[in-house]
Amino acid sequence: MKPKAVISDLDGTLLDTIDDLADSMNAVLRRFGQPEHPVEAYHTFVGDGVHMLIRRAFPEGFLNDSRMTEAIAAMREEYLARFDAKTRPYPGIEEMLTGLFEREIPVAILSNKQHEFTRLTVARLLPGFPFPAVVGAKEGVPRKPDPTSALDLARRLHVLPSEVLYIGDTNTDMETGVAAGFLPIGVLWGFRGESELRASGAALVIADPTCLLSFFGS
Secondary structure (H helix, E strand, O other): OOEEEEEOOOOOOOOOOOHHHHHHHHHHHHOOOOOOOHHHHHHOOOOOOOOHHHHHHHOOOOOOOHHHHHHHHHHHHHHHOOOOOOEEEEOOOOHHHHHHHHHOOOOEEEEEEEEEHHHHHHHOOOOOOOOOOEEEEEOOOOOOOOOHHHHHHHHHHOOOOOHHHHHEEEHHHHHHHHHHOEEEEEEOOOOOOHHHHHHHOOOOOEEOOOHHHHHHHO
């Protein structure tokens, strides 16, 4: 079936957010007197929401319920202070989005980043693009790879799951696409590698954002 819509992950797919995430999490670790991590480590720490980021960054056994609550609040404060300091769209993303919207293809965003930060980041770093929906993680709603939010977005876009291209850079994204019945496409410019993307269900992988336009004609 011919695709009629695109649903995209945000971090590692549309925006290179890794430096700001790493700098913010390392600032939180300093507050707690815990060792920091190199930026490269955050490529595998991120992708599954702030709770998992914190659990992966802190030493095993350090966190209890109280410390987790404090760490979440601290991460919110640190990230708000620098979420757009180094974050930028990946090369080719703005061209890809322009081409999709010129073709009247709706593009929605679905992220495991907290909802308010998802919307704030998109508004600041991808201004002017008419996304019909920008959705992040919300309390009481299952996070990716659960397909609940993804399928809700397909309904809001008035398309069948089989008509959706889902793009992302992690195993979580590919598993989301598979579970939702979308066509999952892995991107090679993000945080993870080709082997992980293919092993978790990528129908294909692309190395250049503008390759996506070939699905929708000239």
